[in-house]
Amino acid sequence: MSDHHLAQINVGVLKAPIDAPSMAEFAALLDPVNALADSSPGFVWRYTDEGSNDATAARPFGDDILVNFSVWRDRESLWNFTYRTDHLDTLRRRREWFHRLEDMHLAMWWIPAGRIPTLDEGRTRLELLRAEGPSPEAFTFAAPFPPPAADEPAATAAG
Amino acid sequence: MTGTGIDALSVLAEPLRRRLYEYVADHGGEVSRAQAAEAVGARRTLAAFHLDKLVEAGLLEVERRKVSGREGPGSGRPAKLYRRSRREHALHLPPRDYGTAAALLAEAVDRAGAEEALHAAAREEGERRGAAHAADGGPVSSADLAGWLERHGYEPVCAEGPGAGPAAPQETTAPGSGRPSPPAEPTAGCPALRLRNCPFDALARSHPPVACGMNLELLRGLLHGAGAGSFQADIAPAAEGCCVVISSEPDSKNNSH
Secondary structure (H helix, E strand, O other): OOOEEEEEEEEEEEOOOOOOHHHHHHHHHHHHHHHHHHOOOOEEEEOOOOOOOOOOOOOOOOOOEEEEEEEEOOHHHHHHHHHOOOHHHHHHOHHHHEEOOOOOOEEEEEEEOOOOOOHHHHHHHHHHHHHHOOEOOEEOOOOOOOOOOOOOOOOOOOO | OHHHHHHHHHHOOOHHHHHHHHHHHHHOOOEEHHHHHHHHOOOHHHHHHHHHHHHHOOOEEEEEEOOOOOOOOOOOOOEEEEEEOOOOOOOOOOOOOHHHHHHHHHHHHHHHOOHHHHHHHHHHHHHHHHHHHHHHHOOOOHHHHHHHHHHOOOOEEEEOOOOOOOOOOOOOOOOOOOOOOOOOOOOOOOOEEEEOOOOOHHHHHHOHHHHHHHHHHHHHHHHHHOOOOOEEEEEOOOOOOOOEEEEEOOOOOOOOO
């Protein structure tokens, strides 16, 4: 049993306001897909706006940017939820609702189990990945890093 | 790579071994020595010999487990259970590497946000294949469809309903024949076909949304091109197998995009 959990943050730039007719199908998927995440094996935590069950209102990274920010037991549990559940269908259709991003839009990193990461931390990891490419401090599914060994601290990045 | 492909192929040249391999692969789960021996009509020791050859060649995997739930002294040795190996064997002569090409093209589609073009191309290819299939054999029945999917490596099995797990082991195999039962059909008794094998497995692991989106459009195009409008293809990923499920539409509307 690892004493580290995997944090991931990803951002998407909306093609239209979330209450626009073109976004209706996406908006309708929020609750079921969030519920699916919550009940998926290895799910630990996900960021929500205060007083809400999703993260579509506060827009901490910009008016048209949706943030998806969560913690999982390990890479496998995050992978299985992301790609082996109905969440995959949302990903398959993402271009209908989100602009393509030139920059890296998803970063993951290991945190000590039990700690809840902050939005600033997520932003820092994303910027780090964009600036320096994958490293133990900020990586991707395609270029993963193992959790820190039990006797060393989790990789730290300022923020 | 070519060397291991030739080795694997040469192991399958022995007819009994090939029937054993096909039986285990078609079964879809774990198979005991006794089951496999009975299925191909061979003595158990002979079947065991060939099963182990298949394991050595990396075509099957073996696990030792006590199957009866008995424990402690006198409960017997753990049984050997065989299943198809996940390892891929490719044989291209002269050497070819389409896997790398596919991964690079998928990465480019992802980076360029070109999914729409890929989906359109896949759908058109599916429609061509479906039309060619329909032209071959007249109207498309559910058996035709399952047969086509089987021939193209999807390994269709009946799913009991939406979200159903893998179909029950196929016990309908005629003893001694070692041949698979006919593919399942999406009919009243079988409302949906799960596809036990993903022909694009490596790509579906490295680039899931791109590969699964492509596969979905390919199959939707196929249904449309074959005039099989009473069936629909949808994304329904499970832990194993293909991300697409094919079901019969109750109201036989046209397969919507």
